[in-house]
Amino acid sequence: MIVFDCRRFLRTIRIAATALAALTLGVAGARAQEAEGVWMREDGASKVQFSPCGGGLCGTVVWLKNPNSKAHIGQKVFFDMARADQTSWTGQAFNPEDGKTYSGKIVVNGKKLRTSGCVLGGLICKSMNWVRAN
Missing domain, CATH: 2.40.128.520 (Lipocalin)
Structure with a gap:
């Protein structure tokens, strides 16, 4: 039986969103130079x-x-x-x-x-x- 852990899922989404935002800002910063x-x-x-x-x-x-x-x-x-x-x-x-x-x-x-x-x-x-x- 698979149990869905909502808190773990949301934490994973937050980490992925933070990583994506950091990557996007890093690319924008590189372009500015x-x-x-x-x-x-x-x-x-x-x-x-x-x-x-x-x-x-x-x-x-x-x-x-x-x-x-x-x-x-x-x-x-x-x-x-x-x-x-x-x-x-x-x-x-x-x-x-x-x-x-x-x-x-x-x-x-x-x-x-x-x-x-x-x-x-x-x-x-x-x-x-x-x-x-x-």
Whole structure:
């Protein structure tokens, strides 16, 4: 004879629901650390779209506040960006202002992104903050 234990059944359902909720939140948290999408510079001067390219990640200018800036729409400013860990990528960063390419890094923290361009093995770096635009 099979006896149905209602309390045990409800406890099993609660555990399964909790596990499912934790898994769902974990996936959403992981997605929040992705760099793909459109990001606006904190000063509002430009927007860059990060998307997959050549096995890595590239960033292309998609909007400029000042159409007379040295950058232009469609210009690749981040390229060969490879994932370094859960929240960062490393590769190359092009600065349209001086026409030079630097070793670059992207770090994502939720809806914020920080880019860095460095020379002399990371001795001198310039960073820029971005916010997710989409």
